[in-house]
Amino acid sequence: MNAEAERSGDIEELAEVVVIGTGAGGAVVACELAEAGVDVLLLEEGDHSARVPAGAPPLARIGALYRDGGMSGTVGNTFITVPIGRTVGGTTTINSGTCWRAPEEILERWEREFGIPALAGGGLDDEYARVEKALGVAPVPEELLGPGARLVRRGAEALGFETTPLPRNAIGCRGTGVCAFGCPRHAKQSTDVSYVPRAVAAGARLRTCARVERVLVEGGRATGVVATRLGARGEPIGTLRVRAARVVVAAGALLTPGLLAASGLAPRGSEIGLHLRLHPASRVAALFDEPVRSWEGVPQSLQVRDFEAEGIVLQGIWVPPQLLAPTLPGAGAEHEHRMSAVGRMASFGALISDTTEGRVRRIGGRSLPWYRMNASDVGRMRRALSLLSRIYFAAGAREVDPGVRQAPVLRSVAEAEALEHLPLRAADFELMAFHPMGTTRMGGDAKRSAVDPAGRLRGVSGVYVADASLFPSSSRLNPQLTIMALATRIARGMVADARTGT
Numbered sequence: 001m002n003a004e005a006e007r008s009g010d011i012e013e014l015a016e017v018v019v020i021g022t023g024a025g026g027a028v029v030a031c032e033l034a035e036a037g038v039d040v041l042l043l044e045e046g047d048h049s050a051r052v053p054a055g056a057p058p059l060a061r062i063g064a065l066y067r068d069g070g071m072s073g074t075v076g077n078t079f080i081t082v083p084i085g086r087t088v089g090g091t092t093t094i095n096s097g098t099c100w101r102a103p104e105e106i107l108e109r110w111e112r113e114f115g116i117p118a119l120a121g122g123g124l125d126d127e128y129a130r131v132e133k134a135l136g137v138a139p140v141p142e143e144l145l146g147p148g149a150r151l152v153r154r155g156a157e158a159l160g161f162e163t164t165p166l167p168r169n170a171i172g173c174r175g176t177g178v179c180a181f182g183c184p185r186h187a188k189q190s191t192d193v194s195y196v197p198r199a200v201a202a203g204a205r206l207r208t209c210a211r212v213e214r215v216l217v218e219g220g221r222a223t224g225v226v227a228t229r230l231g232a233r234g235e236p237i238g239t240l241r242v243r244a245a246r247v248v249v250a251a252g253a254l255l256t257p258g259l260l261a262a263s264g265l266a267p268r269g270s271e272i273g274l275h276l277r278l279h280p281a282s283r284v285a286a287l288f289d290e291p292v293r294s295w296e297g298v299p300q301s302l303q304v305r306d307f308e309a310e311g312i313v314l315q316g317i318w319v320p321p322q323l324l325a326p327t328l329p330g331a332g333a334e335h336e337h338r339m340s341a342v343g344r345m346a347s348f349g350a351l352i353s354d355t356t357e358g359r360v361r362r363i364g365g366r367s368l369p370w371y372r373m374n375a376s377d378v379g380r381m382r383r384a385l386s387l388l389s390r391i392y393f394a395a396g397a398r399e400v401d402p403g404v405r406q407a408p409v410l411r412s413v414a415e416a417e418a419l420e421h422l423p424l425r426a427a428d429f430e431l432m433a434f435h436p437m438g439t440t441r442m443g444g445d446a447k448r449s450a451v452d453p454a455g456r457l458r459g460v461s462g463v464y465v466a467d468a469s470l471f472p473s474s475s476r477l478n479p480q481l482t483i484m485a486l487a488t489r490i491a492r493g494m495v496a497d498a499r500t501g502t
């Protein structure tokens with residue numbers, strides 16, 4: 001079909017496997033399958049990030065690369081913004097590049113409690129190592145840590161805490177600090193510059209601006225998908241029908257359950273859409289007398305490690321001034337005063353490994369995440385922000401803004417310590433979450449898991465899930481590497497299934 005005819009209208013395609021989504025999960029499955037000689041069609045609702053100039057302002061990049069302009073979020077006992085990507089590379093294109101393996105304790109629990117074999121005791125090491133090699137994972141070098149991270153290291157060490165440079169997937173990173181808007185140097189090995197091009201080089205076909213509406217099933221077997229083709233402004237310009245005996249759903253933890261429901265694959269009482277975890281996160285900003293120049297270096301380069309076992313992860317974060325402005329306390333002259341001190345300001349992030357379980361509901365054709373943060377997670381968040389505030393005072397901060405409504409400015413260590421005991425509610429924090437997971441969880445027990453340990457959706461033949469939805473619980477640390485390792489394993493299983501005809 002020529003380019004003119006392609007511009008609008010209805011199209012049909014045939015493939016052995018169709019993969020929905022080009023993020024951490026989908027791109028890896030597509031690449032592994034294509035390199036094993038399978039005929040793969042990869043579908044992505046978003047477009048290539050190169051469609052927006054690298055030098056465009058952050059808000060323009062957010063509008064183009066994030067779903068709903070970055071404003072997707074939860075309803076429940078507070079609003080939590082949960083930004084996700086809608087572009088080739090999915091959320092990996094706009095993420096911070098941190099690449100942790102899941103802690104052994106988590107993998108051991110997933111094996112023991114949820115019946116996923118060969119995870120504990122190094123069972124997933126081979127898949128992890130394969131992904132790390134593909135992405136060039138290495139610790140952030142000292143010169144790219146950035147002055148903001150060095151301040152936190154100074155404060156943490158003064159209090160006797162351990163810090164570590166984060167392992168990242170950025171080859172030739174120059175510390176330009178705009179990872180969340182798509183790396184302009186293509187240093188960050190998001191899947192749009194790593195696994196997707198490899199998949200295409202191995203023969204996979206990629207169709208962008210194709211929003212899958214339904215997985216098609218006949219007689220209990222997958223037969224393909226139907227998608228809406230989208231024009232430059234997101235308007236429908238035609239239909240894409242794909243015939244394929246195997247369908248991999250990798251639309252991300254917020255969207256995979258809704259797509260399965262729209263396809264009639266989430267019967268009432270099923271596990272699909274349940275067990276949503278988010279890793280709720282917030283930030284603490286601090287003002288120093290000395291220049292900080294927080295925009296220099298890698299924004300997420302360092303972690304304070306001492307509190308991981310209690311589910312508190314302190315990791316770097318910095319946002320450009322135009323996005324920082326609305327989050328700072330005060331108005332009028334007071335706000336102007338704070339903004340004029342941006343060069344002396346530092347900020348660091350805190351995320352918690354949540355025990356709250358939310359759910360994704362499909363209402364009016366849209367997926368709506370529902371999440372009521374429980375008291376134990378509220379307490380954990382309060383402690384995380386108190387700890388970070390103490391670290392900043394130990395580093396010499398003049399004042400600290402912990403992102404808590406009742407305590408917009410802290411001026412002493414005593415106030416930072418008192419924060420841990422304030423009677424706070426979920427709605428008192430400025431919350432965001434970057435790691436939705438767990439809505440179509442994997443496991444050995446059909447009653448407790450929607451997907452079997454090979455990634456096969458239960459109750460239908462030929463449908464697989466391969467994204468963050470699979471996690472049976474919080475991964476405690478940043479999830480992308482574990483999503484990719486599981487996707488690697490699922491793809492290898494699919495290749496083996498094809499060879500044996502199962």
Ligand SMILES: Cc1cc2nc3c(=O)[nH]c(=O)nc-3n(C[C@H](O)[C@H](O)[C@H](O)COP(=O)(O)OP(=O)(O)OC[C@H]3O[C@@H](n4cnc5c(N)ncnc54)[C@H](O)[C@@H]3O)c2cc1C
Pocket residue numbers: 020021022023024025026043044045046083084085086087088089090091092094095096097098099100180210211212213250251252253255259300434435436466467468469478479480481483
């Ligand atoms: C700002 C930010 C920073 C982060 N930093 C880190 C980090 O440093 N380290 C880390 O480990 N994790 C990080 N994450 C999280 C990580 O990127 C995600 O957990 C991961 O990308 C999820 O992978 P996935 O395959 O489940 O979904 P995604 O990567 O979100 O991919 C899903 C893809 O499916 C597409 N899609 C959805 N529905 C359809 C449909 N119907 N038809 C066609 N296509 C569809 C979407 O457009 C998207 O491209 C961060 C996230 C954010 C937002």
Ligand code: SF4
Pocket residue numbers: 097170172173174175176177178179180182183184185186187188297298299
């Ligand atoms: S700091 Fe800059 S160069 Fe490095 S990965 Fe992020 S955006 Fe790319």
